[in-house]
Amino acid sequence: MASRALAVWQNRKVVGLLVRRDLKVKYQQSILGYAWSLLEPLAMASIYFFVFGVLFVPGEGSARSAPGGPDAPGGYALFLLSGLLPWLWMSGALTDACKALITHAKLITTMKVPREIFPLAIVQTKFVEYLLTWPILLVFVFVLGGQTGWSLLWLPLAIVLQFAITLGFTLLLSCINVLMRDVERVIRILTRVLMYSSPILYPLSMVLNSGLPDWFKLVYELNPLVGIFQLHHAVWYPSEAPGTLSLCTTIGGAFLMLLIGYLTFRRLESAVLKEL
């Protein structure tokens, strides 16, 4: 395992090249280019804001559903963006993961490189796109008066964990999809499920304070994504910082997923190469 990791590290330049190529192709073909990276999440955020922030404004007590009440700095808009932007990184990676090996079939069948770099390149490409959306978030932080401090330290942890879990998923999906093309369709549904089952559009407290049974709440909180997005929110809303248990399941879950993805990838590699 260590030797494979080393091989991937030695090929990090190749990963960089693939990432740059993907971005280049993406931006070259459209007139607006980089602007799309800003417009797309912005449009998504506006839609969700309209539905969940304007239409569905609940009664007194849980107004605007931003943690800390309606007067909290940043409000629902910032809350939404701080969860939605990293989510777009993840959902983008999951969608592209299925095609990771198939689109590179020609390269894979002629060049000897560790095959892991293709899923890795996808996760990195989407990560770069996520970083490119930061200007939007910063604009909102300044305009809406978002506040942070030491809680900014949650951000690197959130990113590392999200990287690990996304890479795990991507490794798993990319190889399985070569053998069973059904996966591609399942993923479209699954990303929806994952999105609504994580506190991205709504604060975690809405689930925990609801009348749902306790076992459901426990299962809900075991989802490692819950912890990751709570970390992302916690940067601007310190009250959202996950507790010790939640943090443990998140870290454990993220790295377990990475391990599962990696082992599956290694196991299926030979069959995948024959199929391509």
Added chain:
Amino acid sequence: MAQPVIEAKGLGVKFAMNRRRKRSIREMFIHGTKRDPNKAASDFWALRNVSFEVAKGDCVGIVGKNGTGKSTLLKMIAGVLLPDEGTVTVRGKVAPLLELRAGFNDQLTGRENVHLVGSLHGMTPKMLEDRFEEIVDFAEIKPGFIDTPVRHYSSGMKVRLGFALISQLEHPIMLVDEVLAVGDKSFREKCYKAIEKMLENERTMVLVSHNEGDLKRFCNRGLYVKQGDLVLDSDITEALNAYNVDTKAEIAARKKKDGGKAA
């Protein structure tokens, strides 16, 4: 005695045969194994018990009928297919001329593709910069076209550019899979010259081809692969002779069969 550059020990690779389609979940759960469409499926060994060594500076030609595993063997040497049995050890970097258009992204221009694929194969930016002119020149691409997206290229142009690029690699081992059949006569002549030049500095080459002329021209050794087995490992003339004898026997057998039918 130097170590062999390529060392194959008991190589074997199998493919699943007769696997028509995947079973649907319904069939799997309701009908159990009764309706398994893959019942007749069996493993098919494309290659088995193949062992050989290639020393530095050798040029080995692989001959055999279509579908006997020549390309599969080459892919395993290149490391893009993993053997199910045995091991293959390659000491040194490999320049694969397996599929020349590989890695060219249709959306990017010729220039960008040369840089991208060149770097993927381990060329440094400096090397690429220095040789760019040479590559374009060799590929006979008109000046205006190099900055056009590759999707507008003719298939000949893509292949020429691919060959021009890969032939600039300085890797000690070259794997060539029938790519010499591309291009028109004058370009083919150029490819031969380029390959001969590459062979001069002690490089190792493995060549798969059906063209006797090519094989005799470059190779000093021949491997004859017959139905997944390595039946002969000798010099190229002998391997070709064995292959020709078998081919003639087959043609004779076919004629006899046809004759029998007609009568």
